[in-house]
Amino acid sequence: MGQKLLLDTVHIENIQTYEGYAKQGGYQAIAKVLKSMSPEEVLEEVKKSGLRGRGGAGFPTGMKWSFIAKPEGVPRYLLCNADESEPGTFKDRYLMEKNPHLLIEGMIVSSFALGCHTSYIYIRGEFMWILHILEKAIAEAYAKGWLGKNIKGSGYDLDLYVSPGAGAYICGEETALIESLEGKRGNPRIKPPFPAIKGLWQSPTVVNNVETLASVVPIINRGGEEYAKIGIGRSTGTKLISACGNVNKPGVYEIELGISVEEFLYSDEYCGGIKGGKRLKACVPGGSSVPILPHYLVTKTAAGEQRLMSYESLSDGGFATGSMLGSGGFIVFDEDQCVVRNTWNFTRFYHHESCGQCSPCREGTGWMEKVLHRIENGHGHMHDLDLLWDVQRKIEGNTICPLGDAAAWPVAAALRHFREEFEWHIKEPIKCLKGNYGLVNEPALAV
Numbered sequence: 001m002g003q004k005l006l007l008d009t010v011h012i013e014n015i016q017t018y019e020g021y022a023k024q025g026g027y028q029a030i031a032k033v034l035k036s037m038s039p040e041e042v043l044e045e046v047k048k049s050g051l052r053g054r055g056g057a058g059f060p061t062g063m064k065w066s067f068i069a070k071p072e073g074v075p076r077y078l079l080c081n082a083d084e085s086e087p088g089t090f091k092d093r094y095l096m097e098k099n100p101h102l103l104i105e106g107m108i109v110s111s112f113a114l115g116c117h118t119s120y121i122y123i124r125g126e127f128m129w130i131l132h133i134l135e136k137a138i139a140e141a142y143a144k145g146w147l148g149k150n151i152k153g154s155g156y157d158l159d160l161y162v163s164p165g166a167g168a169y170i171c172g173e174e175t176a177l178i179e180s181l182e183g184k185r186g187n188p189r190i191k192p193p194f195p196a197i198k199g200l201w202q203s204p205t206v207v208n209n210v211e212t213l214a215s216v217v218p219i220i221n222r223g224g225e226e227y228a229k230i231g232i233g234r235s236t237g238t239k240l241i242s243a244c245g246n247v248n249k250p251g252v253y254e255i256e257l258g259i260s261v262e263e264f265l266y267s268d269e270y271c272g273g274i275k276g277g278k279r280l281k282a283c284v285p286g287g288s289s290v291p292i293l294p295h296y297l298v299t300k301t302a303a304g305e306q307r308l309m310s311y312e313s314l315s316d317g318g319f320a321t322g323s324m325l326g327s328g329g330f331i332v333f334d335e336d337q338c339v340v341r342n343t344w345n346f347t348r349f350y351h352h353e354s355c356g357q358c359s360p361c362r363e364g365t366g367w368m369e370k371v372l373h374r375i376e377n378g379h380g381h382m383h384d385l386d387l388l389w390d391v392q393r394k395i396e397g398n399t400i401c402p403l404g405d406a407a408a409w410p411v412a413a414a415l416r417h418f419r420e421e422f423e424w425h426i427k428e429p430i431k432c433l434k435g436n437y438g439l440v441n442e443p444a445l446a447v
């Protein structure tokens with residue numbers, strides 16, 4: 001049984017309340033910080049922990065914090081990114097719903113380290129019931145003196161607000177989030193300047209994911225070095241993974257980084273194997289934006305090494321034979337699933353969610369969706385596959401924000417690993433419509 005640092009208390013009935021959380025040792029991290037640590041010492045612990053951003057890119061959190069500009073007399077802001085709209089990823093909502101005070105405490109500690117006196121949780125508009133849970137918990141924290149003026153007599157002031165978005169995936173991109181929080185349309189900004197220099201209201205700003213900020217609490221309680229002992233290499237600590245698709249036990253799991261994909265997928269502690277005893281066809285290990293892995297690259301790398309649940313191992317082989325840990329949305333496909341249909345479905349999402357600022361993304365996602373739709377519906381041509389490849393290549397790297405890459409990568413990976421299935425759709429459309437995707441009886445499908 002792996003260690004749990006974030007979900008260890010979620011089964012406790014009243015953990016959502018201040019009393020329940022405090023009884024389990026809650027608010028000890030911020031008490032320790034205010035009593036005996038300087039902002040620089042908190043930053044040092046986070047650096048030592050090796051914590052990497054849990055929002056998808058895996059950027060080292062301590063390093064990101066150290067970039068924040070500190071001009072005299074200018075406020076700084078910490079924004080919690082609770083937009084969580086990536087298909088397949090549903091860990092942050094679980095954490096906020098089950099243990100809101102953990103996020104609040106993480107935000108107080110992090111705001112103190114960054115020298116912020118006003119912080120925001122930007123939450124996806126569809127999570128209205130979680131917004132209410134957070135607001136209730138924030139009110140409790142104010143009432144108990146953990147928020148507001150002169151927190152526990154320390155001289156440190158912090159106000160924390162929750163602000164809902166209006167249901168746009170693009171508003172999870174940090175600069176679009178900032179625009180949206182300022183009351184504007186959520187269009188990503190051109191960088192530089194980066195938010196650490198000019199973010200919210202043109203002031204220095206750090207944007208961090210929910211899980212990242214919650215992880216700061218166990219880091220302070222244990223110490224950065226102890227935290228870094230969990231995990232493997234540069235993938236330290238624990239990670240929340242949301243497992244979905246054709247597994248026996250879909251759900252949100254906290255793993256120690258570095259366990260094998262095989263253990264995560266097949267052991268009863270986690271996914272419990274493929275549903276209905278079927279064979280594994282493919283897996284998207286980090287949310288819809290990351291490359292799909294065919295069954296033979298899920299539990300093993302191309303070099304035959306065991307694939308691990310870590311930033312490095314999941315990306316081993318680059319995009320030719322690897323993928324990414326991403327935001328931890330682990331989507332599993334059994335032998336009956338259609339890769340073409342799934343790729344079309346993801347692309348439809350990205351087309352719908354493109355903000356439209358950049359032509360390659362606005363137009364390219366639309367073209368990819370159209371072409372995939374006609375292949376899926378039996379009207380495709382062989383030259384469509386070259387067209388698809390060409391369009392995705394022209395999107396990648398040519399947009400203001402990474403939504404373009406997120407739309408291009410799944411298409412590229414599906415074509416790279418499942419070209420025969422695309423061809424089969426074009427050659428045998430009627431069989432495909434009946435659920436025969438050409439590869440169903442392939443003996444190498446993993447059991």
Ligand SMILES: Cc1cc2nc3c(=O)[nH]c(=O)nc-3n(C[C@H](O)[C@H](O)[C@H](O)COP(=O)(O)O)c2cc1C
Nearest residue numbers: 053054055081083084085172173174208209212403
């Ligand atoms: C289109 C798009 C959507 C994103 N959505 C989210 C999101 O819902 N939550 C999140 O934490 N990061 C999201 N990100 C990443 C953020 O831009 C940013 O990197 C992240 O919040 C930084 O936090 P971290 O360093 O703690 O990971 C998204 C990025 C893009 C390009």
